[in-house]
Amino acid sequence: MVLKVNDQGIIETGNWCSITPVRGVEKLAVGKTPEQVPKIASRVCGICPIAHNLAATEAMEASIKCEIPRDALMLRHILQLANRLHSIALHDILILPDLYIPGTETKINPFTAEEPVRTVAKRIQRLREIGQTIGQIAGGDCIHPRNTRVGGMYRNVSEQAKTKMYDLAKEGLPLAKAQMDFMIAVLRNYQAREHVDVGGMKVALPKTLGYHNQGYLATHAFYGSSSLDECPTWDIRRFKEVRPWDWYMGEMEVSLEEPRYPIGGTTKMGTKVNPQMEACTGIPMYDGQPVEVGPRARLAVYKGYDEKGTVGQNIAREMEYTDCFYEMFDCLEELKTDGKVVADFIPDGDGTLGWASNEAPRGTDVHLARVKDWKVQYFSMLVPTTWNFATCSAALTGAPWQLAEVIMRGYDPCVSCATHMIVVDEDNKVVAQKLIQ
């Protein structure tokens, strides 16, 4: 994140570049089968594999014009909602350290063993477990779902499994309600403060923290849309992608440094930065402007929600907690466990461009595909964080620089998961003692 600030430390221009690790996936997908590409797509992120898997699968179906049975769709909806539930709970852990225990000057450490936080942490854990267990039942696996396939789902669930999902959802609803109420209370408490503490610095909290005028994009109240729909809610003609150098600052040198900023201070003075070159993705625009996607966008477009700013955005996310369960009850009600879940006929594709959007926890995830003779000719992913890059950058303007990360966290961004590898030690001492095969 590169910030240009005035003498008072207020952000004049903020550039947020994250290396969303989707570059190259388009090329990799070409020539693969439509079954392989959703599996590839689901590997670009450690937290959102389900959204990418569903969006990619449905983009393939949109291209080959394959409509899936209703019961398969219900299973996908349940999987999606379960994933969202886990994601909101995870986001609570992400933002709690910014917030205060009401009536005190103590910031919340979600890992403390002390009350009242302990009860909240246990509730968050149980909600995550419920989400993951329901997702596992509907999707066959709770991280990389094995049950989804082009044309529907591999298998339906048993009546017992459906009952189990019901029971879990019934247990989860009051927990979600309590967690939502708690989070809204601590967010309102934060919002009402004149000052907040960041690394020992007393920072004035603006009432307009995170405000922007970029507009919202959402394609469904909770699930998604595709080019197969009778009334698609995303229009490719309204979409345009521009180069990041039209929006981001060029090369410059860091001239302000604050060692007190949490976790090791800010970047050292004299460091060269170049957001234009470091932003590796394009800037997606809808109707000629960057837009916000995510929970607030869904609530604004479909439910008339109108609170702006970072607190409003976080509250919108909390409001989706209980909706996850209400929608899930509706889907479970409709799901017939003896119904078929694979389409009778799965065409090979004639090269038509199809798209599908999935309302991922972080926002609209649009995948585009062209399939011909059961081979992918074109594939592209427009992930939620990419949609939000330029919007979040606009939302930084006018805030004290110390709160830039608070604004960014409101977008629940995908930070690059990339790869990881255990490096044991540089002297390779472990080899001699530990090599077993």
Add this chain to the structure above:
Amino acid sequence: MLFSEIVIAGCGNPLFADDGFGPALIEEMQELSLPDNVTIIDAGLGGPHFIFTLLDPEVTKKLIIVDIADFGAEPGQITKLRPEELPPGAYRDAHSWDLTEPLQRIKDQIEVTIIGVQPARVTAPEFELGLSDELEKAIPKTIQVILEMIGVDYGTTIKCLQEKHQRGTA
């Protein structure tokens, strides 16, 4: 219950060649019939978010993580590590949860073993599908190590798996 007494998690990203070893191994293990107290799971990149921070020590007693590890050996060689032997890791936030930090938190209540396999080729940030020959061949012996650890005798299956991974066999 989401996880059982023994949890085996294959970590890594198949988009970066040998980094996909963990998920590839899990795919292979899905063909085995394992006892009910064993959960095998393709963790992908989500181990810290979806597994290590969600285990209940009342239920789960043993966690086996399979991942690539650069310990300076020949590609395909296997090592067993304890969380104490890994870099401690640092918690920054709930998104950038690194692999090892949550393991340090649970290691006193759950027996954690990391099976590290030396990769031949990790292509990040460039995407490449498929394991190198060395790591492909390391799958059956790694499965054998895991089965020994969980006390499952699966002699014949292992032989079949080994044959499957030898070049030139049908």
